[in-house]
Amino acid sequence: MPSPVSADRSAAQPPGRDPVEALITQARRLKGDVDAVRRDVRHDDTDPEERWQRALYDLALHQLDDLDAHLAQLRDGPEPPPTAPAEPAEPAAALTVRPAPVGTPRGSLLSRVGTAEWDLLTDGATWSEELYRILGRDPALPALTLDELPSLVVEEDRPKLTAMVTDCLIDGRPIDGEFRVRRPDGAVRTVHMMGEPVLGPDGGTVSMWAVLRDVSALRHSQRTVHETRDSLQRHQQREQTEHRVATELQEAVLPPWRGSLRPPHRGPRTLDLAAHRLPADGGAPIGGDWYDALELADGETLLSVGDLTGHGVAVASGMATLLGAVRGMAMAGTQPGRLLALLNQLLDATVHPALGSAVCCRYRAATRTLVWGQAGHPAPLLYRDGTGCALDAPEGVLLGATPGAVYGQAEVSLVPGDLLLLHTEGLVPEDGGPAAVDRLLGLAPRFGEARDARDCVRALVEEFGGAGRVDDACVLVARVTA
Template structure:
């Protein structure tokens, strides 16, 4: 079979025109099979020979049917409509009556042939079509109707309407394909996105014109191959790569934010002694890698007669929020040293946020306003008086003699939201043994529960540890409310009057 193919290679002056056409069809089929199986041309020809052998036909006939050309190419096997050559004797004359006839080859079953071709089209996701440019007549294979999502009863569409199936963005490619076929009269290959019912398929289009005696295009032979699975694989691979890069970047940002928090936010182990108070603190980063942010606290002795207590939450997440947290915490601690009342400290911080502390947002290409919630308090250990104010932040919890309640105070809007918010200081007198719990909203606010339920759970958990120290109360509250919040940081500061 290889010898017969080589003997009729295009360009060979000795080759007859029919043999040249047959060889060209074989070459086209080889290229198509090489593309499908991802192999070399010779290996593709082996696939063609195997297919032809299994179907009981000549390679040229199998190739013609595979690419959608007319199967009556010269050299077809007699069993498929060819005329058997007369038997000749070894000396070139007619074989005599006694000459041994070569064994007759069985004719191929048309049913088997159709099954083999259907198998090739299915395995290769192939469909073929032929358009007669003179009559407008068209022929489609059954598989092509499936690729286009078209009802076979409707028949093939006219060639001019085929572009109606092409996605508009790919129309220039389709037009170039047609110019190559009809103007340049050359084979063409393109990949187009085609609407198939409610879906869009990526179809590779391989086509060649059939020229008449005058060299004008008389018909088009076209093979369509569904390339959608390859595109899906490429898209999935690109998506996995992109997700991997994003995961690494988010992990690096989370690590940076946590390191900033640890470097700037002291987290002592065990209780810490302050004038008239015993304090403990916990900081839990959000479980989600993208949500580590700007929760903070402050518990500092300003003198033997005064302690500054504060807790807050800066808007945003990641390293920018952690850096903003450091600026806000440092500014408020500086304001505490001025002797200002808590409400005046928060008012001054509000002005600083509006005028001097934008939160960097590189992804947006510009700065955006920084907002923050905070509670600021001054504690005098002699008279056991707590003077405090809040702005857009949950109120402290007071645990006294087994009873727990939220301290009442005006709401106060978020810092950085208004030019002149209404803020007010509140005085709370404490007793020996009282325990105050300051916390950020990550403790009580969760996606899967109402905020009011979070406050009820907090109060119930605090009541279950009457007389316990700051460390024990914090640990129990965190366990009762679900420890680390998956979506937000959690900071808890507990101080007990001694």
């Protein structure tokens, strides 16, 4: 903003009022819209992304406040230069901002912009009323000279101010920089200073004028944006690391799903097995779902699926612990009902209690019987001769919900060609209700035409593995072959 009386340039003329008024109206309408959207943002200080969004809205509002005030100054134009006095002419007056109207709040932008001129010939200084407010000085006191001004500046910023003033007075460079001032009440404010030298008839510098603006609130908003952005980036990096670790842990614990699960049977293969984990859509955190198939020492086969509530590394680690306990107790000959009761005690005794659900089955190939129990989990589905049904569930509540809970078990006779489907609750979007069971039973014709268990898993993935999944899910298919 050049001085209207600088020797090397003429006073700028403001544009017509109507275009500027239109811009002011648009700016204020936009400010109102931004403020309305900001009020709709949830004030959840625990969410880094919401803190970052709110900080950006605050910064945008500060910028629009500045734009509004600058347009108002553009509309009103510069103060007219003073009339020439009869005495010898004083140094030219600098451009000043119109005083804030009576009743202007102390925190408004107009009260944060002031002007000053320092006369090099008389070593005098002239400050606007707004500048006294910015610097916290009593208007009854004389304005500080250029030599005295650094006394208000924070010590670390004094060299910066000195360099700006020297460049302006000696080299004729415009001033454009910031420094911090410490007010008499102890408050520290950030001041942005813009100015130019005023040249006399001989081309020498006779005075320096400047516009000083309190940008403390603006800089605070910018710092908040930077800090919340950095916090959000750290939060996202931590989430990515936790997701990677949880994924690696889950992949290390679960049996491979590519191809049929083939336990190392010592005799003829009696079950055709395949399994798969369906991840949630959009990179959601890893959950605690698992599946397992394990040949036991007595020749029986363990089949299990389950889900530990929650997401992330801690839940994946808990799932690994739980699955290890299932395998160990099954290898020791523990039957499904008793096994689930011991799992319930294990979850109840952990330092970080959690809830879980599970189905545990022991298949006896010699008699083609399935002994199974459940803990608050969807029952296995049995498909035979092109139709399907859910097995009648024995007694059982969620793991970790009730200390000392009792878990029953049931026994089912199977025949060659029968197909069992074990799955976790998140497989179907209907969250395991009757509609979910109906959709799964509706796959009976496709299962009947499948060549093996792997084809059945492929049909499940095609039906339920598309976009829009909100949770992980696991499926395990077992078909009786002999």
